[in-house]
Amino acid sequence: MITCTVRYEIDPDKLSEFETYAKFWLGKIPAMGGTHHGYHMPHEGPNDIAYCHFSFPSLAAYEAYRADMWKDADCLRAYEFAKKANCIRRYDRSFTRPLFDGTSPEELGL
Template sequence: MTVTCCIRYVIDPFQKAEFEAYAKNWLSIIPACGGDLLGYFLPHEGTNNVALAMISFESLASYEAYRARLRTDPDGAANFAMAQEKRFILSEERTWLTPVTP
């Protein structure tokens, strides 16, 4: 069964461009580490401080393998470090979802 991790970010709306650069970096890192990236989504209208990301995995076990690869990936480590340095992510929550199928 496929599982999807929906990450809800609360971001600093005055650093939206920095978050966008962070998100663009993940576009190549996540697939290289084994995640099926459905996308990153920036605020457009309405709420200006919530962004989302959705990443699917074949199972929770494949997610754990992905996390292990991500921890040793130099580009991933650099992206995490940049986010910590610039502090544009105020908080994040992860929700695990499964698709509705016929």
């Protein structure tokens, strides 16, 4: 599994437009084979930073999603909405692999 984290720098005066954009992807990512872990909106601290986390079974599945996304009319409409609203100043993506299985104190070897 690979998880994509998107860090958005948003226009705080256009938070409601960004939320509209974000809500589209909450349903679209699962429809395209991924798992959406939600958006994390500004609350305390900086008012112009938001995060998004979603996963795909593999990097190949993520890359297939990216290719399909650019051919999907609804995805293109979402990007056009964000562009017209000018609610996203910039964004960057990072990729991680989740770690879900814990360990026992004995396995620590201390």
